[in-house]
Amino acid sequence: MTSGTIAASIAEVDEDVALAEVRKALDAGTDPLVLVEALRKGMSTVGERFEAKEYFLPELILSAEIFNQAIALIEPHLGEAGGPSRGSVVIGTVQGDVHNIGKNIVATMLRCAGYEVRDLGIDVAPATFVDTVKETGATLVAMSGLLTVAFDSMKATVEAFADADMRDSVKIIIGGGSANDKVLGFCGADAYGKDPSEAVKLAERFLG
Amino acid sequence: MKMTKRIHAKDTMTSEERLRAAINLQVPDRVPVCPRIYYFAAKYAGVDNADLYDPTVWNDAINKCFRELGPWDIINPWGFYHIEVLSLIFPMKLLVPGLTLPRDSILQFLEEEIMEFEDYQWIMKICKQTPSLSFLRLVMKWEPKIWSQVSKGWKGYAYMMPRLLDHLLTWRKEFKQWNEKGVTPLSGAGVEAAFDSFSMARGLVNFARDLKKHPDEIARAAEAMTEGNLYLIKSASPILGIKRAAIALHRSSNDFISPDTFKRLSLPSLKDLVERLKADGMSSHLHCDGNWDLNFEALRELPAGCAVVELDGTSDIFKAKEVIGDRMCISGDVPASLLALGSVSEVDEYCHRLIEEVGRGGGFILTAGCEVAPNAKPENVKAMMESVVKYGYYDQVTAYKATAAGA
Numbered sequence: 001m002t003s004g005t006i007a008a009s010i011a012e013v014d015e016d017v018a019l020a021e022v023r024k025a026l027d028a029g030t031d032p033l034v035l036v037e038a039l040r041k042g043m044s045t046v047g048e049r050f051e052a053k054e055y056f057l058p059e060l061i062l063s064a065e066i067f068n069q070a071i072a073l074i075e076p077h078l079g080e081a082g083g084p085s086r087g088s089v090v091i092g093t094v095q096g097d098v099h100n101i102g103k104n105i106v107a108t109m110l111r112c113a114g115y116e117v118r119d120l121g122i123d124v125a126p127a128t129f130v131d132t133v134k135e136t137g138a139t140l141v142a143m144s145g146l147l148t149v150a151f152d153s154m155k156a157t158v159e160a161f162a163d164a165d166m167r168d169s170v171k172i173i174i175g176g177g178s179a180n181d182k183v184l185g186f187c188g189a190d191a192y193g194k195d196p197s198e199a200v201k202l203a204e205r206f207l208g
Numbered sequence: 209m210k211m212t213k214r215i216h217a218k219d220t221m222t223s224e225e226r227l228r229a230a231i232n233l234q235v236p237d238r239v240p241v242c243p244r245i246y247y248f249a250a251k252y253a254g255v256d257n258a259d260l261y262d263p264t265v266w267n268d269a270i271n272k273c274f275r276e277l278g279p280w281d282i283i284n285p286w287g288f289y290h291i292e293v294l295s296l297i298f299p300m301k302l303l304v305p306g307l308t309l310p311r312d313s314i315l316q317f318l319e320e321e322i323m324e325f326e327d328y329q330w331i332m333k334i335c336k337q338t339p340s341l342s343f344l345r346l347v348m349k350w351e352p353k354i355w356s357q358v359s360k361g362w363k364g365y366a367y368m369m370p371r372l373l374d375h376l377l378t379w380r381k382e383f384k385q386w387n388e389k390g391v392t393p394l395s396g397a398g399v400e401a402a403f404d405s406f407s408m409a410r411g412l413v414n415f416a417r418d419l420k421k422h423p424d425e426i427a428r429a430a431e432a433m434t435e436g437n438l439y440l441i442k443s444a445s446p447i448l449g450i451k452r453a454a455i456a457l458h459r460s461s462n463d464f465i466s467p468d469t470f471k472r473l474s475l476p477s478l479k480d481l482v483e484r485l486k487a488d489g490m491s492s493h494l495h496c497d498g499n500w501d502l503n504f505e506a507l508r509e510l511p512a513g514c515a516v517v518e519l520d521g522t523s524d525i526f527k528a529k530e531v532i533g534d535r536m537c538i539s540g541d542v543p544a545s546l547l548a549l550g551s552v553s554e555v556d557e558y559c560h561r562l563i564e565e566v567g568r569g570g571g572f573i574l575t576a577g578c579e580v581a582p583n584a585k586p587e588n589v590k591a592m593m594e595s596v597v598k599y600g601y602y603d604q605v606t607a608y609k610a611t612a613a614g615a
Contacts, residue, residue: 013420053502056466058416065413098303098316101412148544148581149314177463177498177522182545 002030003038010042010070011049013062018042022070032077039070043112047197060196061101064108071111085116087207088138090129092120094145094153102176103144106199110142113200115207126153126160133161133170140206142199143189145176154187171206175199213390215279216597223281224392227573231452231491231537233513235570239563239600241593242282242394242539242575247314247582248589249273257314257582258306263289263378267385274389277590282394282573283386285379290371292355296440297400297456299323299350299409314582322353323409325418328425335432343399343436350409376447383449395493397444398454399437401481402430403474407459419465423473430477438484451490455481461498463522471506479509486514493539497578499523504531512536521546521577529566538566539573542592547576547584555588559595567600574600 002025009018025035046063049055089110093103100122107119118136120128129141141161143154154174161167172189179192190206193199211222220237221229229236250257253269260266266287274280288294291304294315301318303309309316327349335342348365351358358364376397383393400408406426407415418426441453459465460474482492492515500507500523507517512535519525521543528538541562546555559574566572574596580589 015417015420053466056462056469057412057464058419058469061412061416062420065416096313098318101319147314147316148548148583151545151548151583178545180545182549186549 002028003034003041006035006038006070007041007045010039010063010066011045013046013055013059013066015062015066015069018066019069019073022073026073026077032074035074036071036078039067039074040112040114043067043109047109047200050195051197060105060109064105067108067112086114087140087203088116088118088136089140089142089203089207090118090120090132090136090138091142092124092129092144093122094143094150094157095123095125096153097145097147097150097176098122099144099146099176102146102196103142106142106144106175106193106196109196109200110203113203115140115203126157129157130160130164130166133166134164139170140203141170141172142203143172143174145174146178148178150176150178151183151186154183154189158188173199173202173206211387211390211392213388215281215390218597218601222392223390227282227392227394230571230573231514231516233534233537233569233571235602238602239567239596240281240573241596241600242284242573243273243278243280243580243589243593244284244576244578245270245273245580245589246284246286248580248584250312251582252277252586256306256311258304258311260287261289261291261306263287263382267382273589274391277586278593279389279391280593281391283391285382285393285395287379287382288375289378290375292351292358292368293372293375295351295354296347297398298458299347299354299400299405301354317408319411319413321409321411321414322350323406325410325414325422327409328406328418328422328429331429332432335435339435340439341436343433343440346433346436373447376444380448393448393450393452395452395454396448396450397441398456398493399440400456400458401460401474402433402437402477403427404457404459405433406430407464412464415459419469419473423469427473427476430473431480434477434480434484437481441485441490442488445490451488452493453485453490454493454495456495456497458495458497460503461496461500461523462502463498467502467506470503475506475509482510482515486511491515493518495578496520496523501527504528507532508535510536516573518575519577525562525566529568529572533566533569533571537571537573539575540566541577542575543577544579544581544584547588547592548581550585550588552585552587552591555591556595556598559592560599563595563599570602 006021091107107117110117173191174189175193184192191202211224226236226240247257249269253272301320303316305313334345352360485492495518516537519540521541525541
């Protein structure tokens with residue numbers, strides 16, 4: 001069955017097979033929502049294998065690439081029936097930091113898991129996080145930062161939400177190479193994730 | 209120049225003797241300490257990060273740290289006065305303070321393709337044609353893609369070679385000045401390990417594809433590069449007067465690859481390089497960024513008593529001591545977050561634990577994990593330097609019995 005093949009090829013991080021099967025299925029008129037579900041199933045397996053330390057960063061990166069390419073093929077067929085959203089997330093790498101690989105993977109995995117994600121990119125000012133939450137109504141903010149200079153930017157962003165009287169209406173999580181309890185305490189966020197799988201678990205915890 | 213000055217009154221060894229003992233897995237008089245400072249020096253001295261490219265500003269700043277927060281035994285040679293030379297260690301496009309970033313920012317890396325897929329085959333070809341010059345030719349192929357001021361061909365060589373030589377001669381002069389203060393350099397010439405160079409130069413997405421679809425090409429190209437890496441290190445070492453080579457491994461941690469990938473694709477060329485450096489009487493300082501917990505067992509394949517594993521605070525340094533402490537010197541790993549956000553007593557306590565547990569039996573150098581954070585509290589840096597005097601003399605340690613261990 002095609003959707004099983006697609007899920008399996010994503011799980012095996014087989015780019016050529018996965019994309020070929022998606023194209024074949026679309027040509028055959030398969031329901032695009034079934035294909036999206038197959039992609040999510042495959043990515044879920046990737047996440048499980050990452051947690052089990054069978055897969056590492058290259059598998060996450062490549063599976064995210066496959067997912068994004070596959071979604072790009074499927075999206076024109078989706079129309080308005082995009083499926084229900086589990087919640088809205090704003091994500092970005094904080095001000096002064098331009099690293100984005102980990103943030104991109106988290107954004108993809110959150111989308112896989114059914115969340116609407118607004119990715120603000122890199123070097124994001126605190127005010128931009130606040131304004132985007134106002135615009136989207138997102139209730140989860142995910143900040144990424146690799147450098148130690150990100151600590152101050154994370155703290156400034158949390159404070160920006162407090163200054164805007166919005167701190168109680170969002171949950172804020174942090175991630176990146178330096179994230180730990182000490183950084184969490186310093187910046188005043190709600191939780192931190194050490195890897196993309198943990199980020200998805202935090203989204204499930206805070207958004208359902 | 210033979211070092212004679214001792215750092216502390218209780219010392220019975222020079223810093224050079226102490227460092228060599230640690231690397232050789234013998235018990236020195238006390239645990240040696242190297243702060244690993246770069247951007248912190250700018251903040252402490254009240255200058256911009258971009259000012260550090262001026263050797264006078266860099267040396268004034270680091271010496272201010274030495275006078276007021278030190279002393280220390282070992283200096284990390286990190287002054288970079290020609291930005292293009294950095295590409296030997298970081299073959300990536302960079303955002304640079306003062307050039308493409310605000311003057312008080314820090315260096316940042318862009319994941320863009322510098323190395324094309326066809327370069328794996330090209331590398332294997334040039335390593336057969338001109339094995340000694342292969343690494344230099346590779347760097348000069350990539351430099352024009354990283355820096356617009358470096359041209360292709362002979363003009364690029366004409367631009368880079370004087371700058372590389374000036375860099376080496378400036379370091380030689382600095383090493384002599386530190387030597388007069390009783391401080392020894394951690395290492396001299398250095399390269400990024402071949403596997404890691406490819407990861408950085410290909411960019412993570414391309415490299416993830418390469419690992420999946422063409423792993424054997426990566427391994428063969430990395431192994432072919434050993435001769436070229438060795439030639440560059442051996443050519444620069446007499447100029448610097450230091451027989452310790454830095455080998456950066458920014459992309460071989462388990463944050464980037466599986467332990468199986470490390471063993472199959474990264475370790476063979478690394479082992480070849482370390483063995484050949486040892487045969488020439490040189491030690492290797494492996495800068496192991498990221499989490500290496502699942503790679504430690506494989507590191508036992510490296511020759512004993514000639515290599516230092518530098519950990520940055522994300523690995524379990526205590527596990528490292530258990531797994532490889534009988535074969536490799538370990539350095540590290542006071543975390544950036546502790547130096548930036550912790551208290552003096554927390555830093556003191558952690559350094560004490562490192563000295564007692566990782567310093568047991570010798571084979572340990574106390575350092576910051578990777579680098580003292582630019583926003584570290586000065587008092588915490590001072591506490592780290594003082595901890596080796598408080599806790600680090602082996603003849604005074606009562607918690608354990610120090611034993612000599614040879615290679």
